[in-house]
Amino acid sequence: MSYLFATATEEQAMLSRIGVDSIDQLLQQIPKPLQLDKLLDLPPALSEMELEQHLRQLASQSSGSTSRTCFQGGGAYDHYIPSVVDEITGRGEYYTAYTPYQAEASQGTLQAFFEYQTMICQLTGMQVSNASLYEGGGSVSEATLMAMRTTGRTGRVVIAGALHPEYTQVLRTYVGHTSTEVIHIPVGSDGTVDLTKLAGAIDENTAAVIVQNPNFLGNIEDLAAIADLTHAKESLMVVSTDPISQGLLARPGDLGADIVVAEGQSLGIPLQFGGPYLGILACRNDFIRRMPGRLIGETIDRTGGRCFVLSLQAREQHIRRDKATSNICTNQGLMALRATMFMAQMGPQGFRETAELCLQKAHYAATQIAALPGYTILFSETPKFKEFVIQAPQSAQTLIEKVAKAGVDIGPALSQFAPIPGMADTENLLLVAVTEQRTKAQIDHLVNLLK
Amino acid sequence: MDLAALKYAKTHEWVAIEGDVATVGITDFAVQLLSDLVYIDLPKPGKALKVGESCGEVESVKAVSDVYAPLAGVVTETNPNLGDNTEPLSSDPFGNGWLIKMKVSDLSGLDQLLDRASYEKHCESEAH
Numbered sequence: 001m002s003y004l005f006a007t008a009t010e011e012q013a014m015l016s017r018i019g020v021d022s023i024d025q026l027l028q029q030i031p032k033p034l035q036l037d038k039l040l041d042l043p044p045a046l047s048e049m050e051l052e053q054h055l056r057q058l059a060s061q062s063s064g065s066t067s068r069t070c071f072q073g074g075g076a077y078d079h080y081i082p083s084v085v086d087e088i089t090g091r092g093e094y095y096t097a098y099t100p101y102q103a104e105a106s107q108g109t110l111q112a113f114f115e116y117q118t119m120i121c122q123l124t125g126m127q128v129s130n131a132s133l134y135e136g137g138g139s140v141s142e143a144t145l146m147a148m149r150t151t152g153r154t155g156r157v158v159i160a161g162a163l164h165p166e167y168t169q170v171l172r173t174y175v176g177h178t179s180t181e182v183i184h185i186p187v188g189s190d191g192t193v194d195l196t197k198l199a200g201a202i203d204e205n206t207a208a209v210i211v212q213n214p215n216f217l218g219n220i221e222d223l224a225a226i227a228d229l230t231h232a233k234e235s236l237m238v239v240s241t242d243p244i245s246q247g248l249l250a251r252p253g254d255l256g257a258d259i260v261v262a263e264g265q266s267l268g269i270p271l272q273f274g275g276p277y278l279g280i281l282a283c284r285n286d287f288i289r290r291m292p293g294r295l296i297g298e299t300i301d302r303t304g305g306r307c308f309v310l311s312l313q314a315r316e317q318h319i320r321r322d323k324a325t326s327n328i329c330t331n332q333g334l335m336a337l338r339a340t341m342f343m344a345q346m347g348p349q350g351f352r353e354t355a356e357l358c359l360q361k362a363h364y365a366a367t368q369i370a371a372l373p374g375y376t377i378l379f380s381e382t383p384k385f386k387e388f389v390i391q392a393p394q395s396a397q398t399l400i401e402k403v404a405k406a407g408v409d410i411g412p413a414l415s416q417f418a419p420i421p422g423m424a425d426t427e428n429l430l431l432v433a434v435t436e437q438r439t440k441a442q443i444d445h446l447v448n449l450l451k
Numbered sequence: 452m453d454l455a456a457l458k459y460a461k462t463h464e465w466v467a468i469e470g471d472v473a474t475v476g477i478t479d480f481a482v483q484l485l486s487d488l489v490y491i492d493l494p495k496p497g498k499a500l501k502v503g504e505s506c507g508e509v510e511s512v513k514a515v516s517d518v519y520a521p522l523a524g525v526v527t528e529t530n531p532n533l534g535d536n537t538e539p540l541s542s543d544p545f546g547n548g549w550l551i552k553m554k555v556s557d558l559s560g561l562d563q564l565l566d567r568a569s570y571e572k573h574c575e576s577e578a579h
Contacts, residue, residue, distance in 0.1 A: 314515045319514060323515070
């Protein structure tokens with residue numbers, strides 16, 4: 001039957017198959033007061049032509065990074081997306097919002113995710129990656145739960161300094177109603193975690209130390225030192241990273257990370273109103289059975305040919321029920337596919353060049369802004385990648401609105417988020433990120449607007 | 452291993468007792484039921500167990516089954532040859548495939564377990 005229509009005849013056929021006379025009878029187990037007794041409050045139907053005009057008119061009110069200049073940071077960035085990404089992911093064989101359920105029948109999709117896993121491992125310095133989770137914040141929380149399962153410790157988790165405040169919120173939502181204590185170590189005067197305070201907070205009940213690098217303020221953390229403090233108490237280090245930064249920075253896996261997570265939006269995914277994005281999670285091989293989400297494995301079929309399957313499914317809900325490693329047993333298929341195409345297109349050299357451009361342009365912008373009267377770049381001595389904190393001579397929110405009128409977007413203002421311990425008085429503070437897409441002319445224009 | 456000398460739990464664990472030390476495994480019946488084994492997860496030595504408490508998992512390609520403590524006590528040893536390698540359990544569940552040894556805190560728990568004849572009856576009833 002067609003799924004697009006429900007004609008009176010089809011409706012009757014379905015009802016009689018179920019064995020009832022009417023929709024009302026079908027729904028009679030739902031108490032009357034809970035049933036809607038009127039039509040939905042929708043405007044009248046439109047013809048295709050009218051609908052298209054209406055939607056065009058609505059769409060024309062939106063403006064995005066294509067028509068404006070985007071210097072916004074805070075976890076989602078305006079990176080370049082090679083045209084091949086849209087071209088390949090838009091193919092009918094791939095283009096679905098749905099993760100193909102009879103997965104072994106979708107060898108192309110499975111192979112793409114297998115390649116994704118391989119490239120994520122290469123990027124992070126980890127041994128195994130899942131086929132993706134929903135987004136960066138969820139990945140941090142899932143990694144933390146995974147660390148609890150792996151260590152058998154549930155007493156405490158430690159957040160090291162400037163983790164994205166929204167990730168912190170997601171984590172608190174996950175563990176808020178459990179006995180796990182979330183300790184948040186403040187940021188020190190250099191904009192990275194206070195290592196002395198961190199060392200004092202990690203104890204024998206600590207499952208994980210969570211650190212973001214580059215951190216939410218744009219600063220590079222000393223991952224190796226944090227790893228030593230963490231491992232001294234046999235805790236696990238969870239590192240939330242920016243995939244593009246891996247073009248320049250040492251890989252978290254090479255600096256002692258046990259689980260690496262990331263928001264994968266930078267890998268070929270448009271800003272698109274804040275989602276859907278991509279949750280990256282990779283870890284050491286020892287933890288593979290504690291890992292949430294899907295894993296694609298390689299095997300041979302009965303004729304000896306190379307093929308791909310969903311592996312280690314016994315960890316998942318449909319088999320392990322309440323003992324599943326996570327309530328997530330799907331993945332962000334289409335977004336992971338975009339990331340795969342992006343990474344394949346860029347290659348190690350492309351990553352390096354992109355990261356270098358971000359670094360140089362961000363530092364040029366920071367230097368120019370620092371020279372303006374009344375402006376300070378916070379933590380100016382601390383190494384940064386593509387993002388930094390500006391202290392403005394006025395309220396950050398006012399400044400953001402002023403610059404936006406000229407078609408340039410900066411921010412977000414730090415006051416928009418829950419406070420990060422150690423960061424007092426954020427009224428005049430805001431983030432600015434500079435990606436490889438920004439030109440010298442655009443940066444100079446921004447500097448002029450700030451004057 | 453003399454199967455008649457062992458005690459059995461309805462959840463398909465077997466127990467061999469020497470003094471107050473019990474060796475625990477799962478029966479051939481359970482292993483056949485699970486079919487293709489892929490992984491065995493065992494408790495850490497030192498873990499205190501109550502009767503009927505889940506103390507490990509045996510994973511097959513399409514299912515996971517809990518291992519329940521047949522007696523109360525403390526885990527003293529786990530089989531070092533098991534983990535990703537499941538072959539000893541598949542081929543020799545009553546010998547090389549043993550799972551854990553435990554120091555039993557209450558030997559009267561043995562009276563709650565089945566002898567071989569009762570266990571075989573129990574398996575027959577489960578198979579139907």
